[in-house]
């Protein structure tokens with residue numbers, strides 16, 4: 001007989017007693033099983049997610065149009081529009097103004113919209129490749145300027161994928177229950193590192209900032225999944241040659257224009273088309289989403305042709321793709337939150353949204369978001 005049916009003296013149970021206990025044993029087993037199943041169900045229903053509860057953006061008022069660029073370099077409005085999709089971009093002008101100043105405007109608008117004080121922010125993350133200074137972090141400067149006295153803050157450097165990296169990182173602190181209010185900023189003053197005599201790069205980039213607020217949610221909406229990737233071997237095609245520890249600033253680096261964006265467009269274009277399309281399809285497949293399930297694709301705004309390739313690969317029609325590259329150009333870390341800001345009124349609670357980006361590094365990725373609110377009319 002099995003040891004299970006021996007009493008504490010090591011002798012077998014009286015079969016009559018065992019028989020009388022059977023309903024109790026079965027009952028307690030089914031109660032335990034029921035409790036386990038219901039615990040699992042409750043845990044999955046009340047899983048803490050990081051919901052985007054507000055979005056805001058800022059674009060500096062000065063414009064640089066394709067027609068302005070025609071007067072500066074050997075290019076045409078027609079070439080720029082057909083090869084990239086850009087018509088105009090915003091440029092931050094003014095003595096002593098930097099990326100943090102645009103971030104500050106975006107975050108102030110965010111807080112006003114949500115009706116909360118800066119002192120309520122637990123953490124502020126800023127994605128940027130054009131920080132105010134090499135150090136301290138631009139996030140620290142934004143926090144100081146808005147009075148986020150209880151927040152700690154840091155920057156993320158992942159070029160055009162920076163906002164997605166920051167969003168995925170910030171969401172972890174909400175999901176663990178550690179923090180309640182996290183601000184994620186994507187901001188770049190690209191005009192500070194663009195050579196306006198280089199027609200290959202100056203036509204693409206613009207300045208701008210966007211920000212989102214992350215808060216805990218238990219209603220099944222929020223950031224559902226992310227796939228993030230990087231491949232440092234791509235750095236040769238898109239980088240800033242000098243100003244870092246390998247080649248500190250010198251008269252020579254300035255004379256050689258090595259503090260500007262260097263881009264070998266073709267290899268970046270090819271890697272971006274493949275990277276952004278692959279990862280967007282991968283996140284759909286991983287989450288069993290069909291093209292019909294996807295309400296919106298929010299692609300990084302680098303080039304209209306890269307955006308089209310991504311949408312085609314996902315099987316998503318142009319009516320579901322957010323595109324504002326015509327008006328802003330490529331604002332690097334700013335593009336995705338600026339799209340969400342522009343389309344905010346059209347977003348509905350529960351919408352499945354795929355955010356996708358590709359950038360210098362190389363870095364790329366996709367984030368799957370279930371939109372958490374309806375914007376009041």
Ligand SMILES: CC(C)(COP(=O)(O)OP(=O)(O)OC[C@H]1O[C@@H](n2cnc3c(N)ncnc32)[C@H](O)[C@@H]1OP(=O)(O)O)[C@@H](O)C(=O)NCCC(=O)NCCS
Pocket residue numbers: 074075076079080083084160199200203238264265266268269272302303306330358359360
């Ligand atoms: C930069 C980019 C727009 C250039 O477009 P492209 O179709 O690749 O153009 P190419 O670099 O092959 O250049 C084609 C021709 O146009 C010329 N050209 C380049 N810039 C030009 C401009 N602004 N105006 C007119 N002609 C231009 C080139 O000199 C070249 O001339 P050639 O054939 O006589 O040599 C494109 O490569 C791109 O978008 N790359 C990726 C950008 C990106 O995603 N960035 C990273 C993510 S942030």
